[in-house]
Amino acid sequence: HWTDEFLQWNPEDFDNITKLSIPTDSIWVPDILINE
Template sequence: EDFDNITKLSVPTDNIWVPDILINEFVDVGKSPSIPYVYVGHHGEVQNYKPLQVMTACSLDIYNFPFDVQNCSL
């Protein structure tokens, strides 16, 4: 009511501390776009969305192809 029902603000990431938490061995940083904003909620939560391109490999058993089922867990 005091703030026109605004519940979230976008803040440039350069203005606040943002932890650098990534599993670098699987992330292709050069192909992951940077997002210049984080979102700060009215209760203090900070949402930091980072689209990442993750590279992984799975070994496949194709002996029964095309009548097989393959699972690749991350």
């Protein structure tokens, strides 16, 4: 899980929408995962 700063918005600017479902094939995801 990570937070992408480009996929954030102010809900007050968008009718208080706080969640959005986007297909994973529409968003770049890393090929590897690093657990710390």
